[in-house]
Amino acid sequence: MSRPVAALMISLFLVSFTFSLPGVTSSVLHRSSSSSSSSRNYRRAHSLGSSYDFDPRDGWTTFNATNLPQNSSSTLESRSNKAKTNSGKGKAGVSDVTDVALKALSKFTGVNITWYTGHDLLNPSCWANSKWTPTDESFVCALTLDGWETKPKCFDFLELCNGPQKCVYARVVDSCAGCAAGSKHVDLTKAxxxxxxxxxxxxxxxxxxxxxxxxxxxxxxDIWGPPI
Known part of the structure; x- marks a missing residue:
């Protein structure tokens, strides 16, 4: 048998074998595509790895977080009358990606966290005039309005972790006038x-x-609002 004919027969055999194993082929192609993608899913919790150590030198501090709704009568006043300041001028699955950590810029002392919804999402105070309004699906937050001297600035990004394998990012876009003055308080959206x-x-x-x-x-x- 001549070499060209033999080569053609081998090629036809390989093509036939490939199509006879669609499950295997699909899996292999999917893995190849996934491994070449470095995109991050910011809508889902990400992992820093099970052995990750929260070292204070990397900007981490430990604190208690609560999720009391804004209509709770226990600790927070309603934010319906929250002050507006343009301070911008001065169930979940975990992503398989473990290298999503962005560069740490600072560290903070302990704070409390709650979630907010409804009319409290309207008119985020970090913009003087903005057509964008957060929703329950956004990944943003509001901070104590008065007395937290070292609080993050408007439009800062925060990384918050419940252990090393459940972390999220949230952008500061609003003020919480109903949070106690001087408290270190961060309101997260429900998502x-x-x-x-x-x-x-x-x-x-x-x-x-x-x-x-x-x-x-x-x-x-959609989840952070317009860039500045």
């Missing part, structure tokens, strides 16, 4: 809080730090 724990959880020990913002190619206005 962000829900990635860390059930909304029914009372007190949750978590870690928090300020991190660098995502790059232009990764920016998602």
């Amino acid at each position: 962000a809080f829900g990635q860390l724990a059930s909304l029914d959880v009372g007190i949750l020990p978590i870690q928090m730090r300020i991190i660098d913002k995502p790059g232009k190619s990764e920016w998602n206005e």
Whole structure:
């Protein structure tokens, strides 16, 4: 048998063998595609790895987080009359990606976290005039309005972790006038809080730090609002 004919027969055999194993082929192709993608899913909790150590030198501090709804009568006043300041000028699954950590910029002392919804999402105070309004599906937060001298600034990004395998990012876009003056308090949207724990959880020990913002190619206005 001549070499060209033999080569043709081998090629036909390989093609036939490939199509006879669609499951295997599909799996192999999927893995190849996945391994070449470095995109991050910012809508889901990410993992820093099971052996990750929350070292204070990396900007981490431990604190208790609560998820008392804004209509709770226990600790928070309603935010319906929250002051507006343009301070911007001065159930969940865990992503398989473990290298999503953005650069840490600072560290903070302990704070409390709650989640908010409804009319409290309207008119985020970090913009003087903005057509964008957060929803329950956004990944943003509001901070104590008065007295927290070292609080993150408007439009800072925070990384919050319930252990090393459940972490989320949230952008600061609003002020919480109903949060006690001087308290270190962060209100998360339901989607962000829900990635860390059930909304029914009372007190949750978590870690928090300020991190660098995502790059232009990764920016998602639906969950963070317009860039500045």
